[in-house]
Amino acid sequence: xxxxxxxxxxxxxxxxxxxxxxxxxxxxxxxxxxxxxxxxxxxxxxxxxxxxxxxxxxxxxxxxxxxxxxxxxxxxxxxxxxxxxxxxxxxxxxxxxxxxxxxxxxxxxxxxxxxxxxxxxxxxxxxxxxxxxxxxxxxxxxxxxxxxxxxxxxxxxxxxxxxxxxxxxxxxxxxxxx
Amino acid sequence: xxxxxxxxxxxxxxxxxxxxxxxxxxxxxxxxxxxxxxxxxxxxxxxxxxxxxxxxxxxxxxxxxxxxxxxxxxxxxxxxxxxxxxxxxxxxxxxxxxxxxxxxxxxxxxxxxxxxxxxxxxxxxxxxxxxxxxxxxxxxxxxxxxxxxxxxxxxxxxxxxxxxxxxxxxxxxxxxxxxxxxxxxxxxxxxxxxxxxxxxxxxxxxxxxxxxxxxxxxxxxxxxxxxxxxxxxxxxxxxxxxxxxxxxxxxxxxxxxxxxxxxxxxxxxxxxxxxxxxxxxxxxxxxxxxxxxxxxxxxxxxxxxxxxxxxxxx
Numbered sequence: 465x466x467x468x469x470x471x472x473x474x475x476x477x478x479x480x481x482x483x484x485x486x487x488x489x490x491x492x493x494x495x496x497x498x499x500x501x502x503x504x505x506x507x508x509x510x511x512x513x514x515x516x517x518x519x520x521x522x523x524x525x526x527x528x529x530x531x532x533x534x535x536x537x538x539x540x541x542x543x544x545x546x547x548x549x550x551x552x553x554x555x556x557x558x559x560x561x562x563x564x565x566x567x568x569x570x571x572x573x574x575x576x577x578x579x580x581x582x583x584x585x586x587x588x589x590x591x592x593x594x595x596x597x598x599x600x601x602x603x604x605x606x607x608x609x610x611x612x613x614x615x616x617x618x619x620x621x622x623x624x625x626x627x628x629x630x631x632x633x634x635x636x637x638x639x640x641x642x
Numbered sequence: 643x644x645x646x647x648x649x650x651x652x653x654x655x656x657x658x659x660x661x662x663x664x665x666x667x668x669x670x671x672x673x674x675x676x677x678x679x680x681x682x683x684x685x686x687x688x689x690x691x692x693x694x695x696x697x698x699x700x701x702x703x704x705x706x707x708x709x710x711x712x713x714x715x716x717x718x719x720x721x722x723x724x725x726x727x728x729x730x731x732x733x734x735x736x737x738x739x740x741x742x743x744x745x746x747x748x749x750x751x752x753x754x755x756x757x758x759x760x761x762x763x764x765x766x767x768x769x770x771x772x773x774x775x776x777x778x779x780x781x782x783x784x785x786x787x788x789x790x791x792x793x794x795x796x797x798x799x800x801x802x803x804x805x806x807x808x809x810x811x812x813x814x815x816x817x818x819x820x821x822x823x824x825x826x827x828x829x830x831x832x833x834x835x836x837x838x839x840x841x842x843x844x845x846x847x848x849x850x851x852x853x854x855x856x857x858x859x860x861x862x863x864x865x866x867x868x869x870x871x872x873x874x875x876x877x878x879x880x881x882x883x884x885x886x887x888x889x890x891x892x893x894x895x896x897x898x899x900x901x902x903x904x905x906x907x908x909x910x911x912x913x914x915x916x917x918x919x920x921x922x923x924x925x926x927x928x929x930x931x932x933x934x935x936x937x938x939x940x941x942x943x944x945x946x947x948x949x950x951x952x953x954x955x956x
Contacts, residue, residue, distance in 0.1 A: 532670060535682035535942070545645055545946030548670030548939075584679040 471615055471623070472637035477596065480612030481510065484594050485517035487610050488563055497589065498561045499527040503578055504549040506567030509629040510596060514565060529553035531564075533577040551581075558586035563610075567625040569595040572606035597637060599623055615639065645943045649761045649768040652777040653818040661819055664939050665787050671942070672935035674711065684942055685712035690746040691739045694771070695721045695732070698750050700906055700930070701771050701780075705748050708937035717744070732756065733763055740764050746941065749773075767944045775809050781905055782815035784936040786823060788929050789860055792901055796823035802854045803827065804886060805864030805913055808835045808875075812905045813864060817843050830854035831864075831886055834875040851886050855896050863888060863904045863913045879912055889915045893923075901925050 472480065492498045498518070502511025508530040515528035531553060534546040564578050579591060594610035599617040617623070620642045626632035645663050653661070674682055690709045694702050697720065709716045719739070721727070726735055732751075739747060748769045749757045754776035761768040772778040786796075793799055801820050807813045807829050817840070820827050827845035829836050838847050848854045855861050866882065876882055888902065902914070902924045910916040919926060 535670070535674070535684045537684075540684055540942075540947075541688075541945055542947045544948070545667070545943040548667050548942075550670060551673055580683070584677060584682070586678075 468638050468640040470636055471639050472597070472613060472635075474635040477612070477635045477637065480596060481513055482517055484596075484610045484612055485514050485521060488514070488592070488594065489518060489521045491592070491609070492561055494561070495522040495524065495526075497559070498563065499529065499555055499557070500563050500565055501529045501531045501553065501557075501578075501582065502565040503531055503533055503574060505630065506596075506625045506627065507565045508549075509627050510567060510594075511563075511565035512629075514563070514594065527555045529555065531578060531581055533574055533581045536577040536580040538573060538577070553585055556586055557582060557588045559589050561590040561592065562588040563592045563594050565594045567596050568623050569593070569598045569606075569608050569611075570601055572602045572604035575606050576604055596625065597623055645946065646948075648944065649757075649770075650779055650940050650944060651758050651761060651768065651770045653779045653782050653815045653822075654777070656779075656818075656822070658822045658824075661783065661786065661822060664783050664936065664943065665790055667943055668783075668787050668932070668935040668939035671938035672932065674938070675931070675934060681711050681713060683713045685709070685714035685945060688714045688745040688945065689717065689743060690714045690748060690941070691717045691719055691742075691744045692771075693719045693736070693739065693747055693749045695726060695756070696750045696752040696772070697721065698772065701750065701778075701933075704930070704933045705769075705771060705780075705937050708934050708941060709746075709748075711934075712938055712941055714746070714941070717742075732760070736760050736764055740766055746944070769940060769944070772811055774811065775814070776811050777815045777818075778811040778905075779815050780933065780937055780940060781812050782819040783940070784929055784933040785812075785816055785862070785903060785905070786819050787932045787936055788903065788925050789825075789901075791928070791932075792925070793859060796820065796825045799825040799860065800858045801825050801827050801860040801862060802830060802858040803862045803864065804830045804851065804854065804888070806835045806866045806875075807831055807840060807864070808837060809867045810864050814843075816862065817845055821845065828854050828858070832876045832882065852892065852895060855888075855892065855900070858896060858900050861888065861896065861900055861902050863902065863908075865904075865907065865909055865913060883912050887911075887913055887915065888918055890918065893918055903929060905929065 500511040500515045502508035511528045515526040518526040532549040532551045534548050592609040595608045596612040598611045598614050622640045624638050626636045744766050746767045748771050750771040751773050754774035756773050757768050757770035803813050821844040829847050904926050
């Protein structure tokens with residue numbers, strides 16, 4: 465059995481998302497321009513949750529979309545072809561402040577692919593990055609604007625985020641040794 | 643979700659799971675075609691050669707556009723203008739293309755098994771775009787994709803393939819795909835073009851067209867392939883139309899939600915009434931749109947390397 469540790473439980477995940485939402489609200493005074501775009505799998509559900517919390521803070525609906533970044537990855541011929549998830553961005557991104565939402569920030573390559581993919585849909589005024597967990601080991605000059613928790617990790621470790629939206633019994637972030 | 647193949651040569655060797663993987667992947671690529679910017683960088687820097695030794699218009703255009711939308715560099719190579727006319731062997735032609743560092747070879751050939759042969763002598767990925775009367779795998783995949791968009795599941799679905807089965811690679815690939823996915827396949831047409839031996843592929847053969855389409859959920863029409871027939875297999879086109887053509891009277895006796903498919907090119911007034919080809923129950927043009935998505939998905943999946951499916955670390 466590989467060692468595994470719970471690094472965030474359901475309460476901690478909820479608390480982190482609430483704090484990130486308040487930080488997003490504090491950073492962006494023009495709330496009508498802000499939209500969430502989540503990266504599957506994980507980030508799409510977190511984006512929907514953040515949009516809901518922000519709607520409560522701002523007293524107006526906050527749009528949320530899903531962006532699959534796999535067609536824009538830079539390692540496509542070095543791995544088995546990834547699963548393509550449906551992209552749904554039901555709003556015009558041009559002129560908006562887009563908060564990209566991912567579950568775990570690691571090499572930064574997913575974020576780079578996401579910024580490229582987002583450009584195919586229009587020209588956002590700003591792109592900000594929110595992640596639940598930053599585990600370090602960046603390979604690109606990318607930094608998150610909003611972080612739920614910094615978790616120092618070894619390269620051979622793996623973080624899994626289980627969410628009730630994906631059928632888990634409860635929300636949980638787990639760190640495993642491979 | 644599973645895909646670890648280097649080539650797409652036929653449907654016969656694919657598992658149901660692999661077929662579903664292609665269909666699921668194509669869903670994402672269909673959405674790309676609906677955006678303002680219809681291009682993604684997935685095959686940037688890769689070179690694709692469309693080696694069409696047998697003439698083709700629609701399949702070649704579909705592949706070419708799929709390749710361009712994935713940002714690949716594309717070379718078209720057709721038999722009429724090629725060294726094959728000057729006596730070069732297929733192997734030498736292909737080796738020359740590989741010496742140009744082609745990453746993918748999409749091949750149509752009049753000889754069954756030609757793409758399989760290429761896949762054994764080349765390092766490039768080989769995609770079969772139709773080989774003789776053997777298989778046309780991307781056509782069967784786009785047909786399955788189109789059916790899945792309209793019908794909830796394949797299990798228990800009645801699909802009738804009507805027409806020239808004997809000379810049809812589309813029929814063979816469709817039979818393999820549909821039976822693997824759990825559909826019930828019925829074949830119908832003149833007995834000279836629908837030999838009973840097809841029952842060995844797991845489908846039903848009948849020569850009574852009304853019975854064949856009565857319970858069908860999908861009626862798949864095929865063109866009479868004059869170019870492949872060495873001798874006349876039935877008395878006349880007129881008689882074929884009368885006995886097997888899909889007309890209003892026959893359509894009226896089918897299930898009201900039965901849908902009509904055809905791989906094209908259609909011969910209006912022969913295998914299908916002109917009005918039926920344009921009616922709401924016809925999926926013919928949807929098949930063309932979906933073909934693009936399927937070919938993008940196939941190229942995308944084959945481009946994957948040997949590593950794990952998940953990105954490193956997460």
